[in-house]
Amino acid sequence: MKTTKLASVVAILAALVFTGMASAQTDPGVRSNTGVNAGQPLASVTASPNDLAFFQTGLAQFNEHQTVTGDNPGLGPRFNLDSCGACHSQPAPGGTSPASGIFPNVGPNPQSQVIANGVVSGSTNTIPYFVFANGPVREARFPFFFDQFGNPNPNAPNGGVEDLFTVSGRTDAGSCSLQQPSFNTARVTNNIIFRIPTPVFGTGLMANIDDSTLLANHAAQANNRLGVGGAFNHNGNDGTISRFGWKAQNKSLMIFAGEAYNVEMGISNELFTQDRPLPGEDQLGSGLPANCLNLAGIGYPEDITHSDGATASTVTSDVGLFNTFMQFLDQPIPSTTSPGGATSIANGRSLFSAIGCALCHTPSLTTQASHLTSGLSNATAKLFSDIEIHHMGADLADNVSQGGAGGDQFRTAPLWGLGQRIFLLHDGRTANLLGAIQAHQSNGSEATQVEENFDLLSPSQQQDLLNFLRSL
Amino acid sequence: MHPKFSRSLALVCFAISLTAHAQSSLQSGGDFSINPQPNALPSDVLLVKGAWSSASDSVTPVPEGGRVANNVFSNKYFGLTYALSPDWTEKYTGPPPSDSGYYVLAQIRPAGTSKGTSRGSILIAAQDLFFTLTRARTALELINFNKESLDAEYKVEQPPTLVRVANHSFVRFDYGSPVAELHWHALATQIRCHTVQFVFTSRDTKLVESLIQEMSKMTLPAEAGPISGRGGGEVPVCIKDYARDENVLERVDPVFGERRFNPVPVRIIINKEGKVKHIHFLSAFPDQVEAVTDALFQWRFRPYLRDGKPVEVETGIMFGRAPHPATTPSTNAATE
Numbered sequence: 114m115k116t117t118k119l120a121s122v123v124a125i126l127a128a129l130v131f132t133g134m135a136s137a138q139t140d141p142g143v144r145s146n147t148g149v150n151a152g153q154p155l156a157s158v159t160a161s162p163n164d165l166a167f168f169q170t171g172l173a174q175f176n177e178h179q180t181v182t183g184d185n186p187g188l189g190p191r192f193n194l195d196s197c198g199a200c201h202s203q204p205a206p207g208g209t210s211p212a213s214g215i216f217p218n219v220g221p222n223p224q225s226q227v228i229a230n231g232v233v234s235g236s237t238n239t240i241p242y243f244v245f246a247n248g249p250v251r252e253a254r255f256p257f258f259f260d261q262f263g264n265p266n267p268n269a270p271n272g273g274v275e276d277l278f279t280v281s282g283r284t285d286a287g288s289c290s291l292q293q294p295s296f297n298t299a300r301v302t303n304n305i306i307f308r309i310p311t312p313v314f315g316t317g318l319m320a321n322i323d324d325s326t327l328l329a330n331h332a333a334q335a336n337n338r339l340g341v342g343g344a345f346n347h348n349g350n351d352g353t354i355s356r357f358g359w360k361a362q363n364k365s366l367m368i369f370a371g372e373a374y375n376v377e378m379g380i381s382n383e384l385f386t387q388d389r390p391l392p393g394e395d396q397l398g399s400g401l402p403a404n405c406l407n408l409a410g411i412g413y414p415e416d417i418t419h420s421d422g423a424t425a426s427t428v429t430s431d432v433g434l435f436n437t438f439m440q441f442l443d444q445p446i447p448s449t450t451s452p453g454g455a456t457s458i459a460n461g462r463s464l465f466s467a468i469g470c471a472l473c474h475t476p477s478l479t480t481q482a483s484h485l486t487s488g489l490s491n492a493t494a495k496l497f498s499d500i501e502i503h504h505m506g507a508d509l510a511d512n513v514s515q516g517g518a519g520g521d522q523f524r525t526a527p528l529w530g531l532g533q534r535i536f537l538l539h540d541g542r543t544a545n546l547l548g549a550i551q552a553h554q555s556n557g558s559e560a561t562q563v564e565e566n567f568d569l570l571s572p573s574q575q576q577d578l579l580n581f582l583r584s585l
Numbered sequence: 586m587h588p589k590f591s592r593s594l595a596l597v598c599f600a601i602s603l604t605a606h607a608q609s610s611l612q613s614g615g616d617f618s619i620n621p622q623p624n625a626l627p628s629d630v631l632l633v634k635g636a637w638s639s640a641s642d643s644v645t646p647v648p649e650g651g652r653v654a655n656n657v658f659s660n661k662y663f664g665l666t667y668a669l670s671p672d673w674t675e676k677y678t679g680p681p682p683s684d685s686g687y688y689v690l691a692q693i694r695p696a697g698t699s700k701g702t703s704r705g706s707i708l709i710a711a712q713d714l715f716f717t718l719t720r721a722r723t724a725l726e727l728i729n730f731n732k733e734s735l736d737a738e739y740k741v742e743q744p745p746t747l748v749r750v751a752n753h754s755f756v757r758f759d760y761g762s763p764v765a766e767l768h769w770h771a772l773a774t775q776i777r778c779h780t781v782q783f784v785f786t787s788r789d790t791k792l793v794e795s796l797i798q799e800m801s802k803m804t805l806p807a808e809a810g811p812i813s814g815r816g817g818g819e820v821p822v823c824i825k826d827y828a829r830d831e832n833v834l835e836r837v838d839p840v841f842g843e844r845r846f847n848p849v850p851v852r853i854i855i856n857k858e859g860k861v862k863h864i865h866f867l868s869a870f871p872d873q874v875e876a877v878t879d880a881l882f883q884w885r886f887r888p889y890l891r892d893g894k895p896v897e898v899e900t901g902i903m904f905g906r907a908p909h910p911a912t913t914p915s916t917n918a919a920t921e
Contacts, residue, residue, distance in 0.1 A: 255616060256626075256632070256633065257626070257632075258614070258615050258616070259614055259615060259616070259617060259618040259620075259623075260614060261614045262620055262623075263614075263618035263619055263620020263623050264618075264620060264623045264624045265623075265624075265626050267626065267632050270633050271616070272633070275616055292617070294616045294617065295616065295617045295618040295619075298618035298619075298620065298623055299618070301623060301625065302618070302623045302624065302625045302626060303625045303626040303627070303628055304625075304626055328908060331718075331908070332718040332908065333734075335683070335685050335687065335717075335718040335719075336712075336717070336718065336719050336727070336730065336731065336734065338708065338710070338731070338769065338771055338782065338784045339708070339784075340679060340680070340689045340692065340708055340710065342680060342682075342683025342684075342685070342687050343683065344636070344683065344684055344847065344868075345847075347846035347847060347906075348846075349843060349844075349846075352845070352846035352906065391615070391616045392615070392616060393614065393615020393616035393617065394615065394616065396615075398615060460764065463738060463764040463765075464764055464765055466736065466738055467738055467739070467762035467764050467765040467767070468762075468765055468767070503680075504680035504681065506677070506680070507629045507630060507631055508629055510629070510631045512631065512632050512633040513633065514633050514635060517635060517636065517844065517846075517847055517870075518635055519631075519633060519634045519635020519636070519637070520631050520632065520633030520634060520635070521631050521634075521635075522635055554677060555629070555677060556629075556677050556678045557631065557677075557678060557679070557680050557681070558677065558680060559680045559689075561677045561679070561692055562689075562692060562706065562708050562786075565692075565694060565706045565786070566706075566765070566767065566786060568704075569704060569705070569706075569765075569767060569786065569787070569788060570765060570767075571766070574765065574766075
């Protein structure tokens with residue numbers, strides 16, 4: 114009898130515990146039952162043979178692997194990878210960091226495969242400690258320069274990209290011999306931060322939102338009661354609002370593409386015309402050694418507009434093609450039913466606004482008239498961003514200043530396509546939505562009160578909100 | 586060869602050979618380090634700031650200078666103290682002031698980590714009425730504007746209403762979200778031309794009411810009121826746009842360098858002789874602080890007279906690129 118009673122109590126307790134576990138909110142994870150919902154051209158581009166040809170050529174160039182010499186020359190002498198599309202691949206070209214075994218299974222982190230694939234020489238390069246096969250793709254920066262004693266110097270801000278690999282040891286790199294930056298010392302000295310690739314879906318729409326629209330949205334949200342401020346990063350040349358990159362530091366997609374081609378792949382182009390040394394080599398040293406210059410043997414810039422091209426798309430430079438590809442990429446298509454069903458998603462969307470997420474993650478903004486294609490004209494960009502920079506607190510701060518953004522300020526990350534992203538936040542520190550939401554709360558963050566509101570929701574309400582986010 | 590000279594020559598040669606060796610192998614400095622025992626930077630500390638708040642001296646109180654200590658929030662600038670409930674605390678400090686004059690003064694919440702419907706939060710915030718992006722001129726107008734601009738998903742539970750708290754007049758505005766089942770009760774007053782606002786958030790309205798009751802223990806300056814808080818007495822009177830037109834007798838414009846497109850809101854205190862006594866930058870880059878400080882200390886003003894006697898005056902100036910208010914307050918709301 115006693116045994117029976119005890120068993121009953123245990124069974125009831127177990128049921129309660131498991132019920133509680135079952136109802137606890139969880140990140141639904143990458144949405145895998147609706148196909149790939151990003152990476153397509155705008156409908157108006159598809160309808161125009163010339164525009165579509167441009168888009169397809171841009172896509173091909175985006176996915177092309179570069180080498181030091183040969184048909185696709187210019188790689189290096191320092192670089193993070195040899196192709197735009199290798200990093201921007203989840204869930205489709207133009208996206209962000211991939212990982213094996215997660216829908217649509219693009220593949221392992223390509224940075225982890227560079228020696229195996231012969232992109233770099235294993236005798237002169239090592240895979241940095243922070244690069245793993247299961248991702249994320251990472252760009253590394255040292256917030257501060259090391260001093261002559263090997264200590265990071267807080268009075269000497271660096272913040273530039275420290276490319277992971279060198280061409281040294283490749284058969285097409287001649288005698289160029291470069292060492293990789295001191296990643297291990299940077300780790301020990303807490304002098305390293307990471308960035309993952311920003312998705313570029315829908316960026317043509319973002320580029321076509323007038324400053325007046327952004328300013329009006331800012332003014333409308335400024336009188337909130339949730340602790341949110343916000344500011345814009347301005348282009349240093351003309352003072353207009355810049356909008357691309359994790360800190361909204363780039364004014365246009367062309368600049369974004371030109372800088373990435375130069376910084377991430379080491380390819381000089383018509384916007385960034387020299388091979389790029391590391392920040393310290395450039396500012397504190399003598400630049401790249403002579404035997405690492407003009408490795409392609411074609412002079413500078415390595416990527417140019419081709420006056421001998423036969424068609425518009427073959428005349429255009431690689432950077433121009435990247436720009437066109439990104440401008441013509443449509444915004445991701447959200448699901449109305451997955452995950453969690455239509456009711457949960459609709460409820461989650463309401464909660465998203467009610468607790469204040471939408472103050473910064475502005476659900477939509479309207480574009481202005483476009484000279485490029487009708488799909489960009491007067492369109493509703495469902496970006497879930499105000500394109501402002503916000504103080505995100507000490508926990509997320511990376512101590513890197515870009516343009517007017519300080520070390521704790523980041524552009525409100527557009528959430529379109531979030532349902533099929535694997536890695537979250539600027540450095541990909543988490544793949545769990547709950548972790549990403551909780552990271553919004555720390556000393557100095559504008560989002561602390563909103564995160565507090567999230568914590569005040571019931572578990573089922575939180576689940577609705579998570580379902581909504583993964584429906585995007 | 587003299588022995589001392591030969592020893593010195595040997596040392597020099599050794600040093601040169603070391604230098605040559607270092608250059609031919611690993612570099613140190615810049616992006617490289619070969620120190621086997623380097624010093625680590627602290628974690629989770631902001632070392633590289635963008636536009637930030639600062640002041641020309643560290644003695645004069647500033648709005649963001651409030652602190653929670655011994656379970657009491659106190660703010661010398663606003664002259665207020667607010668005793669927290671025994672089990673409530675400030676876990677996270679707020680961000681710096683925004684360039685439109687919005688301050689997070691304190692964020693209060695239960696000290697424990699327990700979950701449940703009794704939880705909530707208190708946001709103590711301020712809006713500088715000189716730099717607000719609304720056209721509100723007083724705390725009352727700002728709260729009325731809050732009500733008029735409330736999104737449709739919220740339900741007004743109590744429209745802006747004048748109430749007495751700690752022997753001072755506040756405007757109270759309650760609203761809630763049916764879908765989130767959360768309630769926001771905001772109580773605001775005006776001090777030194779700022780709207781100072783207490784925003785209580787919870788699922789539990791009884792909890793909020795009990796917290797509001799505890800506000801009776803607050804201390805506030807005599808000026809506090811929905812429209813009356815314009816300084817004076819122990820602190821300077823505050824007057825919007827005093828630093829313009831015929832009040833400015835001498836003016837030197839600051840010259841900005843590379844950074845010149847962000848708003849740079851500045852509050853100044855002008856002494857009885859018409860000179861700048863104190864400068865508070867709500868948001869500015871260091872080079873802008875230097876340029877504006879150099880300029881403002883050369884300005885001369887017509888002393889402000891009250892009852893025929895000169896008194897200190899506090900006003901605001903926007904340098905850089907000033908955003909324009911995009912909205913208008915409603916006139917169809919509570920009045921004092």
